[in-house]
Amino acid sequence: MTSKILHSFLDENITELKDRGLYNEIDPVEGANGPIINIDNKKLINLSSNNYLGLVTDDRLKKVAKEAVDSYGVGAGAVRTINGTLDLHIELEEKLADFKGTEAVISYQSGFNCNMAAISAVMDKNDAILSDALNHASIIDGCRLSKAKIIPFEHSDMDDLRQKAKEAVDSGNYNKIMVITDGVFSMDGDIAKLPEIVEIAEEFDLISYVDDAHGSGVLGKGAGTVKHFGLQDKVDFQMGTLSKAIGVIGGYVAGKANLIDWLKVRSRPFLFSTAVSPADAAASTKAIELLLESTELNERLWENANYLKSGLEKLGFDIGKSETPITPCIIGDEKETQAFSKRLYEEGVYAKSIVFPTVPKGTGRVRNMPTAAHTKEMLDTTISVYKKVGKEMGII
Template sequence: MTKTLEAFLHEGLASLKEQGLYNTIDVLEAHNGPIIKINGRELINLASNNYLGFANRDELKAADQAATQKWGVGAGAVRPINGTLQIHQDLEAKIAEFKGTEAAIAFQSGFNCNMGAISAVMTKNDAILSDELNHASIIDGCRLSGAKIIRIKHQDMADLEEKAKAATESGLYEKVMYITDGVFSMDGDVANLPEAVKIAEKYQLITYVDDAHGSGVMGHGKGTVKHFGLQDKIDFQMGTLSKAIGVVGGYVAGTQELIDWLKVRGRPFLFSTSLTPGSVAACITALDLIMAHPEYVDQLWENADYFKAKLKAVGFKVAKSETPITPVILGDEQLTQKFSQALVANGVYAKPIVFPTVPLGTGRIRNMPSATHTKAMLDEAVTVYEKVGRELGII
C-alpha cells in the first residue's frame, strides 16, 4: 500500500526531531547586524554571512532607494526580452573589474548561478571532478547537467590527479571539469588552487571555483582566485552578491566568450525575471566600497583572528579554518542542538550545523564574526561560550 503525503510528512518530521536534525527558523525583528532582536531579546549575532556589515550600510540603502526611484521596483521581464536595464550592464562591468576578468554575468542568486552555469557548459557526454565537500548548489548543478560526477576526496590533490588522468585518457568524455569551493563554508578551509591549476593544465581540465565565501573576504576582498594570483587560470569565477557584498544575487566572471554563452544558455538567466534595480545599485556600491576601502576587509580578519584565539584559550576545539568562518566542533547532533539552545538562552545567537549539511557525527556551532562586531561583543560571546561549555562538560 502506498504512503499518503500526510503520513510521509508526519513520520519524516518526527524522525528528524528525534535525531536532532530538525532546525527551527527564527524571525528577526530588526536588521541583520552584529546584534539582532528575536522575540524581544537582543542577542550577539554569530550566525550571519554579512561579513562586512553591508546589509544595513547607509550607502547601500541610499543607492537602493535612488535606483528604485529611477528604474522602478522591478525590471519587468527576463534579461533576454527587455529586462536588461543599463544598471544591469553597469553591475556586470563592475564585477568584471572587481574579479579581473573580461566580462561577467549576474544571476538572481548564487544557487541559480551554479544550477545555470554548470549545466550550460557540461552535458551527459562530459565528466565533472567535484570535491566531496562542495556546496549543495554545486552538487545539484552537476546533477542537472547530466554529466558523470566523479567525487574527489576533500582537498586531496593526488586523488584529483589520479582521477583526472583516468577521466581524460578514458576516451569516454568530450570535456572534463574540475569544480571546487574557494572557501569551504562549514570548515573554513581554502582550496589548494595552485596545485589544482597545475593538474588542470596538465590534463586540460575546465576549472570552476565557487567563491561564495571568498568574495569580499580573501585576496583583499577580491576573492580566493585573486588571493593566489590565478585570475588568468580559472575559467569560471563564481560568487554571490549576498554575503560580504550584503545584498542578493550571484555572478560568474570569465572570458567574454564564456559570458556570451551563459547569456544564451544559462536557464535561470533566461527564464527568471532580472535582479531588481535597487539591489543592483546596492551591489555596485558595495563593490566600490570594497575596492576603495581595504580597511573594511582588514577589520573582518582582525575580529576573526581575535575571536578564534579567545575561544581556543578557554579550551574549545576550533576546526582548522583559514578564514573568518569559525566552527566549534562538538560531534554529537543532540549535543550540538543543546549547546546552541544554551548559547541563545545566554544571549549569543549561533546556529547548530548538523547532517545533512555536514557528515553525521561532526555536528558543530558555526560562528561568523563580522567587521562590525566590537571586541566587547566578542569578549561577551566567549564568556558565554565558556559558561555553556563548562555546564555541558565540554571544557
Template sequence: MAGIMLQKWLQDQLDGLRSNGLYNEIDPLQGANGPTIRISGRTFVNLSSNNYLGLATDSRLIDAAIAATRQYGAGAGAVRTINGTLELHAELERKLAAFKHTESAIAYQSGFNCNMAAISAVVDGGDAILSDELNHASIIDGCRLSRATIIRYRHSDMDDLRAKAMEARASGKYAKIMVITDGVFSMDGDIAKLPDIAAIADEFELITYVDDAHGSGVLGGGAGTVKHFGLSERIDLQIGTLSKAIGVVGGYVAGSKLLIDWLKVRSRPFLFSTAQPPGPVASCIAAIDILSSSEELQAAMWARADYLKRGLKALGFDIGRSETPITPVMIGDESLTQTFSRELYEAGVYAKGIVFPTVPKGAGRIRNMPTAAHTESMLDEALSAYERIGRKLGVI
C-alpha cells in the same frame, strides 16, 4: 485518502528529525541582520550571519537602493533577454568583471542559480566533472542537472584528484572534463588548494571552475580566492555571490567574454527568470565601489575573526582547520550540538548548530561568523557564554 497518507508521512518524517536533533527552527528577525539582532523582543550577539563586512546595513547601500527604486521601479519587469536588462545591470556586470580581474561577468538572481546555470551550460552528458566531496549543495545540484558523469575526489586531496583526472582523460570517454571546487569551504573555513588544482588542470586539459561564495570580499584584497593565489588568468569560471560579503542578494559568473556571451544565450536561469530588482542591483554597485577603493572593512573583519578564534582556543574549544573568518566550534553529537546552540540562545548569543545533512553525521558544530561590524565587547560577551556552557555540557 492520498492526502491523508501524505500528511501522515510528512508528520512521521518531521517527528523523526526532531527526535534526532536534526530539525531546524526558523527565528524571524525584528529588524536588520547586523552584529546584534532582535528576536521575540530580545537582543542577541549575532554570530550566524554571512554579512562579513557589515555592508547589509551600510547607509551607502541603503541610499543607493532607495534612489534606484525611485528611478527604475520596484522590479525589473521582465527577463534579461526581453527588456528586463536595465542600465544598472550592465554597470554592475562591468564592475564585477573589473573587481574579479576578468574580461566579463554575468549577474544572476542568487549564487545557487549561478551553479544551476553555468555548469549545465558548459558540460553535458558526454562530459565528466571532477568534484570535491565537500562542495556546496548548489554545486552538487548543478552537476546533477548537467547529466555529466560526476567523479568525486577526496576533500582537497591533490593526489586523488590527479589520479582521477588521469584516469578520466585516459579513458577517452569524455569530450570535456571540468574540475569544480569551492574556493572557501563554508562549513570548515578551509581554502581550496587552487595552485595545485590549476597545475593538474593544465596537465590534463581540464576546465577550471571555482565557487568563491565565501572567498569574495574576504580574500585577495576582496577579489577572492583566485586573486589571493594570483590565478586570475588560469581559472575559467569564477562564481561569486552578492549576498554574503557584498551584503545584498544575487550571484555572478566571471570569466572570458566568450564564456559570458555563451551563458547569456544558454543558461536557463538567465533566460527564464525575471531580472534582479533595481534597488538591490544599485546596492551591489555601491558595495563593489566601496571594496574597490578601500580594504578597511576587510582588515576589521580579519581582526575580529582572529580575536574570536584566539578566545575560543584559549578556552579549550576545537575550532577545526579554518583559515578564514568562518569559525566552527566542533561538538560532534547532533543532539548535543543542538543543546549547545539552545543554551547559547538563552545566554543571548545567536549561533546556530550545524548538523546532518549539512555536515556528515557525528560532525555537528556551532558555526560562528564574526564580521567587521562586531566589537570586541560583543565578542567578549559571546566568549563568556561559550565558557559557561562549554563547562556545563562537558565540551571543555
C-alpha cells in the same frame, strides 16, 4: 481531499528528524540582520549571518537602493533577454569584472542559480565533472542537472584528484572534463588548494570552476580566493555571490568574454527568470565600489575573526582547521550540538547549530561568523558566554 499517504509520510519523517536532533527550527529576525539582532523581543549578538563586511546595514548602500527605487521602480519587469536588462545591471557587471580581474561577468538572481545555470550550460551527458567531496549543495545540484558523469575526489586531496583526472582522460569516454571546487568551504573554513588544482587542470586540459561564495570580500584583500593566489588568468569560471560579504542578493560568473556570451544565450535562469531588482543591482554596485576603493572593512573583518578564534581556542574549544573568518566549534553529537546552541541563545549569543545533512553525521558544530561590524565588546561577551556554557555542559 488531500493525500493520506503524503501526510503520513510527512508526519513520520518530521517526527523522526526531531527525535534524532536533526530538525531545524527557523527563528524569524525582527529587524535588520546586523551584529545585534532581535528574535522574540530578545537582543542577541549575531554570529550566524554571512554579512562578513557589515554591508547589509551600510547607509551608503541603503541610500543608492532608495534612489534606484525612486528612479526605476521596485522590479526589473522582465527577464534579461527581453527588456529586463537595465543599465544598472550592465554597470554592476562591468564593476564586477573590474573587481574580479576578468574580461566579463554575467549576473544572476542568486549564487545557487549561478551553479545551476553555468555548469549545465557548458557540461552535458558526454562530459565528466571532477568534484570535491565537500562541495556546496548548489554545486552538487548543478552537476546533476548537467547530466555529466560526476566523479568525486577526496576533499582537497590532490593525489586523488590527479589520479581520477588521469583515469577520466585516459578512458576516452568524455568530450570535456571539468574540475570544480569551492574556494572557501563554508562548514570548516578551509581554503581550496587552487594552485595545485590549476596545475592539474593545465596538465590534463580540464575546465576549471571555482565557487567563491565565501571567498569574495574575504580573501585576496576582498577580491576573492582566485586573486588571493593570483590565478585570475588561469581559472575558467569564477562564481560568486552578492548575498554574503557584498550584503545584498544575487550572484555572478566571471570569466572570458566568450564564456559570458555563451552563458547569456544558454543558461536557463538568465533566460527564464526575472532579473534582480534595481535596488539590489544599485546597492551591489555600490558595495563593489567600496571594496575597490578601500580594504578597511576587509582588514576589520580579519582582525575580529582572529580575535574570536584566539579566545575560543584558548578556552579549549575545537575550532577545526579554519583558515578564514568562518569559526566552527565542533561538538560532535547532534542533540548535544543543538542543546549547546540553545544555551548560547539563552545567554544572549545567536550561533546556529549545523548538523547532518549539512555536515557529516557525528560532526555537529556551532558555526560562528564574525564580521567587520562586531565590536570588541561584543566579541568579549561572546567569549565569556562560550566559557560559561562550555563548562556547564562539560564541553571544555
